[in-house]
Amino acid sequence: MKFTVELKPFADAVSNAVLALPPKATDFKFESILLTLEKKKLSLFTTDGDISFATSLTTESGDKGTVLLNARRLHDILRSLPDSKAEFETKKKDAEGEVNFMIDTGRGKYKISGSSERQERTEKKLDFDLSFSLSSKEFKDIANKTLFAVSLDSMRPAMMGVLLELEAQQLRAVSTDGHRLSRYTQPIETGAKEKLKVIVPSRVFSIVQKSLGDEDTVEISIATKEARIQFKFGETALTASLIAENYPNYEAVIPLENDKKMIVNRASLASTVKRVARFSSRGDVRLQLEADTVRVSAENADEGASAEETVPCNFKENLLIGFNAKFLEDALAHLDTEEALFEFSTPTRAAIVKPIHQGKPLDTHLILVMPVRLNV
Template sequence: DIEAKDSGKVCIPAKILLDSLKNIAEQPLTFNIDKNFGVEITSDNGKYKVMGENPDNFPKEPPADEATTFSMPSSALVTAINKCLFAVSNDDLRPAMTGVFFELSPKGVTSVATDAHRLVRFSRVDVVCPESATFIVPKKPLTLIKNVLPNTDEQIEISYNANHLFVKQGGAQMVCRLIDARFPDYKVVIPTDNPYKLTVNKIDFQNALRRVSVFSNKSTNQVALTITGSELQLAAQDVDFSFEGNERMACQYDGEDLQIAFNAKFLIEMLSAADTAEVVIELSTPTKAGIIKPTEKVENEELLMLVMPLMLNN
């Protein structure tokens, strides 16, 4: 509830306001705003001052001209963002890859992220879009959106036009500018003929990777996987410091004996995106990308993750 003596507007630095409010106990606060936009905040035990700005300088909300609108569960968007965000590139020289690519169609919504070393594709087939369209949403707005939206089945309204994305939930609306760039043709890099299937316990594999990667080269985080029958061996070394680590673990494997190396940090992050007890890794040769999938499918969802191998150390 808000009790105001006068009406007015002011811009306050968001970080200072939030950092102060989250450390104040639940209590009434009084905001006094002077003619120069100085703001004095008074609590039961303290008084705080911050210099605001003229609200006329605040950017105007872009109009939703010629926007297309559809609805989806809030949890569906939150899940899509969580599955993809870690694979977004930080390379500003390739702006198209610094966001998540959304592919809309009447058959569902697909979100894709890649940094050229790994790729994540997440699809929801229970979301109906009025038309086919594609756009790229930057990483920072997506981080804010997933932190604000509830992870529930509440329906949210999504609108988009050539330049902006609008996400409306309850009485709140979030707007962000889309990335004006062409996303690479990700479909051509997904192998369709990886005949070897490695099935492992996700948690056991993650923990083994964490332990062994401690001894890897810190610039590559390389861990070599040697698969023979029902045994998986993990090995890492840093020749500069004479570090070396090896572990063995049980697995299910259908294929010829194989040795292949990956960035352990990438594998650990990708395994975290799979919500199953076991994952299957589809492999072919030491120089071809591996495909990681959960062994159990969630209804209306499909998750595929690709990771490029590293050159094996001699």
């Protein structure tokens, strides 16, 4: 087969398709990209067995054919070439099924090996029982506000995903790693006739987030019987397995009686925590809350290092509490407002962090952070 295409959109499409492949694979089909040319449309397909990624772009060719290539090798080559039009062509080798994939940019010629043997896309037809749409911004907001708190522990597979709770007029996304939790709620018309809960692998969310254009609309379809989910946007469709596990009862760990409330400038506290944490031997920081002041401190006794800064806040009591500095930084980084509201109870109970606008807490986003035990 032979076709001509602009390099940048082709390289971008391959870059997105590569995201669906596993870091390491023992099966060639799980490290390959299938290119199919027909009726001036070049289709790209990759899969890792659980996730399938398909996209397409228009070419200047009436030719047709297929070729199977090492995806990351193709990606690296395309990314190294200057932006221009290029001609691509497959030429048979002596060995049956093997081909050379030729690239001609006008300034240079390049060749890699591939296979012309027909590889069928093993995608089953799905019976979707719910479909709804999100703008690119809506989807990216959900991803940004949940992925940071997803667990990396493979022994707890349910927590390695984002829980979606779908109601007719509302979508709620939840993530937790056992030490922190993020819950984000959006008023979305999902069309759900009854409450539906599904767990989407965090990797799937990340792939869609990276592949979405700013002006795209993503259609999300769920097939509960097959435990599959599909994301369609532009010329792209990503289909993936849902996590078939029971999500922890996260509502049981959200405290309802945290009556000590602090309002603080989000950016000021975040930058202070980041600086002070450099002096901590364990990666934690102390927050000494007093009247209208929070004193952030850390120390490394082994090196004789310490740091302390004060940040003005609105708080009327005394409280000493410690946090993992990264968890506290992440919580502050994923709020959208100028000020943050902290709700405390005791030094050993979870703190709640919320965005606050014009003195009013916004219930759309709630972040829970567990404290750490301090050596007083």
